[in-house]
Amino acid sequence: MNVITLLLSATSQGMLWSLLAIGVYMTFRILDIADLTAEGSFPLGGGIAAIGIVNGMHPAIATLLAFGGGMLAGLVTGILNTKFKIPALLAGIITMTGLYSVTSRVMGAPNIALLGEKTVFTGMIDEYFEYRLGALEYRSVRFETEVLDCDNYQGNAVVNYTEREVPYTRIIEHKHFEFGQQEKTVISREYSSEWKVGMEPYYPVNDEKNTRLFEKYQELAKAEGNVIFGGRLGDYKYYDMDKVIEAALNRLETME
Numbered sequence: 001m002n003v004i005t006l007l008l009s010a011t012s013q014g015m016l017w018s019l020l021a022i023g024v025y026m027t028f029r030i031l032d033i034a035d036l037t038a039e040g041s042f043p044l045g046g047g048i049a050a051i052g053i054v055n056g057m058h059p060a061i062a063t064l065l066a067f068g069g070g071m072l073a074g075l076v077t078g079i080l081n082t083k084f085k086i087p088a089l090l091a092g093i094i095t096m097t098g099l100y101s102v103t104s105r106v107m108g109a110p111n112i113a114l115l116g117e118k119t120v121f122t123g124m125i126d127e128y129f130e131y132r133l134g135a136l137e138y139r140s141v142r143f144e145t146e147v148l149d150c151d152n153y154q155g156n157a158v159v160n161y162t163e164r165e166v167p168y169t170r171i172i173e174h175k176h177f178e179f180g181q182q183e184k185t186v187i188s189r190e191y192s193s194e195w196k197v198g199m200e201p202y203y204p205v206n207d208e209k210n211t212r213l214f215e216k217y218q219e220l221a222k223a224e225g226n227v228i229f230g231g232r233l234g235d236y237k238y239y240d241m242d243k244v245i246e247a248a249l250n251r252l253e254t255m256e
């Protein structure tokens with residue numbers, strides 16, 4: 001990959017992600033609402049546009065439909081916040097999480113290649129191949145959310161718990177993310193849980209059995225000429241942020 005190609009790729013991706021940045025900026029700075037809906041509505045719009053384009057729709061019309069999907073996602077968050085009195089940040093998280101499943105349903109497949117170009121896929125590698133060799137194992141997380149009749153529960157946004165006797169792994173107090181001054185507070189307890197197909201995967205289970213199965217999926221992945229698998233789910237490997245950046249840079253060096 002020469003320097004010109006690298007610059008064009010970085011510029012085009014930067015322009016695309018700038019739209020997401022604008023959405024986050026508008027909600028946090030202009031509207032003064034801590035809303036994370038954009039993190040789910042952006043992929044939803046991309047999925048809607050991709051489906052429209054591969055089915056022969058004009059790209060402009062597909063893009064307008066994508067904008068409509070994003071607007072509906074924002075409407076859901078607004079209703080959760082104004083009608084059900086759910087705090088803005090938590091309402092956005094609920095919508096964002098639900099949109100991952102909605103986007104998968106809209107696309108009908110975990111990946112859609114456009115114009116024969118290479119696509120980076122960071123979803124579940126076994127789901128990509130429709131679990132044809134069997135499902136890999138993951139650990140998942142479930143949340144229990146509670147509204148407490150006090151203005152401050154733990155004095156911090158996130159507190160982790162490592163004691164064997166404590167059933168949850170952390171407590172999130174949402175108001176501290178945006179320095180809220182409400183009379184009540186909302187907390188979410190996070191519990192580690194067994195994963196089943198259809199649930200949100202969080203952590204790969206890298207034991208001997210799953211490693212052998214993943215290696216078989218890797219062989220299938222090599223035959224996907226226009227798809228590059230990566231990330232925690234695509235590589236079936238736990239990554240901290242520094243390691244995933246290193247892996248992405250290393251992968252870039254091997255690309256043609």
